[in-house]
Amino acid sequence: MEEGPEAVYRCWQWAERAKVKQQFIKPAGWMLSGSGMGRALRQGLQETPGIRTQEDIMIVDLLKSGDCVCGAVGFHVYSGEPVVFRAKTVVIATGGWQPFSVTSTNSDVTCGDGIAIAYRAGAQLADMEFQLFIPTALEPECSRGSILPYLLIAAGLPVDVLDGEGSLIPTPKALQKIAKGSELGKIIADACWSQRLAEGKQTENGGLYLDFSRINRKPHFLVNTVFWLVLNQMKKLYRYGYYHSDDLKLWKKLMEERGKLEFALCSEYSMGGIVIDETMATRVPGLYAAGEAGSGVFGACRVADATTEMLVQGSRAGSSAAQYAAGSEFLCGDSGQTEQILQKVGAPLREGDGIDPLKSLKKLRAAADVGFGPIRNEAGLSRTLAEIRRIRGQELPQLRTASRSPVYNYGRMCALGEENLLTCAEAGVRSALMRKESRGFHLRSDFPAVDNSRFAARILAERDGGEMKLSTRKPEAHRIPIPSGSELTVCDYIVNQKLI
């Protein structure tokens, strides 16, 4: 909190010098596009002396010398050539993880690589059951994965949400009141909508409809005014008429002609990740983590912007790692490790019949959709866990790519990513099964209340003799006492119609 303003201001200045369009909204709002943020950070890199960069390398595992981290091994995604780094320290900043079939404008292989890599190297994971969901376009095909449906709702356009049978999904008035101006809005909307999904009332593609009838019924000039106002606002950050690559004029045409468009709920952010302390250090000497890969400050529910967290943690992790490196020597990795990792990298390219990694990954994602979505219960989570274990046991060793060429082999990246996603998903689903209550974004229809007596605690996952072991850790309370007893939640209201 204290370092946020400075970190943001530094990035703001980089953005300015990189001529990125950005907006300051009083009292403390900052808007720029995702690509604008990328350009700002690259500007910062260019202005900082002594930083060498290497691009397009997929890191597969870390090298260790005894307990300490001493490098990393990966391969160049275009040439397929192996790459070995020797390093005194490693900072993992590989972002979050998301197991669902609809991926957002996130990278399309968000398998939680860094989280699983750190886990294999001996780090602990925490809060893996908490995923933040956001409405994401299923159509038109060219916009699949865009969060434009969320933005249209958030911009206050008069749109409704319908289930797959065409029935309106209302947000109860009591909940609307809580949602207004509060970060709870996303949980409330997700909970209302996903209750219908849990009842099996989804569209053919597993989503819901965004209904534009109320807009279309308004006099034409009013629709235009609202629409062009939104468009003009976006012009300050994006190419006129576009939100990223979404053609807003096409959207308007479809809104008028079709009246409704399909969307789904997918992950915007994973609250859980690698356990780090305030210096961003993991429990593995020499290993640091920052950003969404870390189990950060948000716990069960992200209540503020992620970007500030990324900027502060990235900066802190860099300083801490540099300090550690200054006081340590280069270490030699334990023998045979590099060969072992390179064998894993080559495994999907081996001759012989096997299972297509893309198809296998699709099955894993479908299993997560079914049991690990916004509203969960024992039966669904258990089914998802069984499928995770089946895929790990039966499919993972059999993954083979259609092409045996190492040159830009997307199947190989999926195969290596799937191992990581299985680790993250196992930690997430098992933690969700263990947490027999509802809290933040973890909503259980079979345990709809918050149970502070048993679960005001973090669930940790770590490797123990090749198996994943879960444990709980109560927070240390300094200023605010840990609540006790149980409380009603949004889930209680929606599932059992109990008033909050």
Ligand SMILES: Cc1cc2nc3c(=O)[nH]c(=O)nc-3n(C[C@H](O)[C@H](O)[C@H](O)COP(=O)(O)OP(=O)(O)OC[C@H]3O[C@@H](n4cnc5c(N)ncnc54)[C@H](O)[C@@H]3O)c2cc1C
């Ligand atoms: C659609 C969407 C909208 C969002 N909107 C907002 C918003 O308005 N405000 C906000 O604050 N936050 C928002 N967020 C969240 C925020 O964007 C992320 O939390 C943040 O970008 C995470 O930053 P990061 O640096 O930790 O990871 P990322 O930005 O995800 O970067 C991780 C990098 O690591 C690379 N990587 C992954 N695996 C490997 C590997 N094995 N080897 C090598 N490289 C690897 C990836 O390719 C990527 O470049 C949004 C997220 C999404 C998906």
